[in-house]
Amino acid sequence: MDRGMSVSLWCEEVEDQSQDQSQTEAQTQVHIVGSSQLRAAWDPTVSGHRVIQRLLHVEERYMPSMLYITLIQREPERREDLAKWALEVCCECCCDEAVFPLSVSLMDRFLSASLALPVSPYCLTAGCILIASKLTECDNVTADTLCAAAEYSFQPSDLREMERVILATLRWDTAAVTPQDFLPHFLASVDERGDGDSGDCEEGLLSTLRRHSDTLAAMCACDSRFLGAPPSLVAAASLNCALRGLGNKGPAQLAVMSDALAKLCQADLVVLQCYSDMIEYALRQRLRSGLQQGPMEKDEEVENERPGTPTDMREIDF
Numbered sequence: 563m564d565r566g567m568s569v570s571l572w573c574e575e576v577e578d579q580s581q582d583q584s585q586t587e588a589q590t591q592v593h594i595v596g597s598s599q600l601r602a603a604w605d606p607t608v609s610g611h612r613v614i615q616r617l618l619h620v621e622e623r624y625m626p627s628m629l630y631i632t633l634i635q636r637e638p639e640r641r642e643d644l645a646k647w648a649l650e651v652c653c654e655c656c657c658d659e660a661v662f663p664l665s666v667s668l669m670d671r672f673l674s675a676s677l678a679l680p681v682s683p684y685c686l687t688a689g690c691i692l693i694a695s696k697l698t699e700c701d702n703v704t705a706d707t708l709c710a711a712a713e714y715s716f717q718p719s720d721l722r723e724m725e726r727v728i729l730a731t732l733r734w735d736t737a738a739v740t741p742q743d744f745l746p747h748f749l750a751s752v753d754e755r756g757d758g759d760s761g762d763c764e765e766g767l768l769s770t771l772r773r774h775s776d777t778l779a780a781m782c783a784c785d786s787r788f789l790g791a792p793p794s795l796v797a798a799a800s801l802n803c804a805l806r807g808l809g810n811k812g813p814a815q816l817a818v819m820s821d822a823l824a825k826l827c828q829a830d831l832v833v834l835q836c837y838s839d840m841i842e843y844a845l846r847q848r849l850r851s852g853l854q855q856g857p858m859e860k861d862e863e864v865e866n867e868r869p870g871t872p873t874d875m876r877e878i879d880f
Contacts, residue, residue: 609747614794614826617739617747621793624667624738626674631790633677638786640679644669644687645784651691651711655703659776663740664694666783668728671738675731680724685716689724693736741779744797745772748826752801752819767810774804778841785844791837794827799837803845806838 634641645666652662668690673679680686688708695702705718716724729736749772778800782788788796802823805811811819820838824831 609750611751614744614747614751617743618794618828621739624671625792626670626789628790630670630674630677634786634789640683641670641673642784642786644683647684648687648691649780649784651688651708654711655707657691657695657703658699660698660740660742661691661694661703662780663742663783664698664736664738665690667738667740668693668732668736670789672728672731680727682716682720682724684712685720685724686728688712688716688721689728692721692725693728697736739793741782741793741797741800742776744794744827745775745779745801748797748801748823749775751826752805752822767808770808771801771804774807775800778803778845781844781848782841787840787844788837792827792829795829795834795837798823798827798829798834799841802834802838803841806842 648665648669649662651657652665665687669687672686672690688711692703692705692708705721708721709716709718749768753768775797779796782791782796782800802820805816805819820834821831824834827834
């Protein structure tokens with residue numbers, strides 16, 4: 563190599579100023595729509611029993627400690643407030659559906675390791691959202707956006723420092739398994755066992771089931787009563803409730819699908835039905851509090867309402 567040659571690694575590329583305006587507008591439109599256009603299509607070859615078994619094997623690795631779960635059950639309000647704030651931020655920022663459950667999982671695992679809230683709990687939650695967004699989205703949420711969502715109770719430098727603390731505490735093991743990881747595989751397996759019914763294969767029905775299941779699983783992430791449940795069980799129970807709520811299946815078909823879901827998540831059918839009832843009960847509580855229809859009924863009266871007539875999911879604006 564010629565010693566007299568000047569070599570520079572500095573990138574000297576410049577943006578083409580003569581770029582067509584229509585191309586600029588198209589890029590802007592893609593940025594507004596988000597990263598959904600960059601997502602790969604569903605590949606049935608990377609689904610099935612083998613993938614589900616792998617997820618079941620890995621999910622135990624990302625469960626919070628029993629000590630943390632016990633402490634949270636005594637005073638769940640603060641943890642639920644942080645989870646609900648994370649949900650609001652993810653919705654306002656139009657994050658991918660996988661960002662919220664992963665951020666809550668990171669928050670629970672961090673608190674499980676430290677067993678103490680940091681000086682700024684919302685900075686911790688924002689740091690978890692930032693990490694989850696970087697893992698699952700092409701165009702991740704910025705630190706400035708998260709600081710603005712918290713009304714600048716912390717600065718971007720504080721958020722980046724919190725991000726380093728979270729990563730160090732979790733040893734950079736951040737790709738946790740969440741209920742949303744199980745849902746597409748469970749949905750595909752249940753659809754295959756739909757007795758050959760052509761209606762089961764309709765794309766619109768599958769999309770509705772997926773949307774309702776995602777919503778119920780997100781609700782479980784905000785509710786500390788489901789904190790100790792494995793993600794696979796939460797996903798199966800959420801999908802089971804969505805199947806009930808659509809009301810287009812007979813009792814025999816629902817029984818077959820519930821049994822299939824129980825086998826997929828390797829749980830007893832009674833346990834699956836119990837968690838399904840818990841989700842429906844939590845949904846009724848949320849609907850009553852949201853509609854503000856007066857004081858809540860007594861717990862005894864609510865418990866007597868069996869899920870024989872589950873909430874019609876079609877009447878809920880998600």
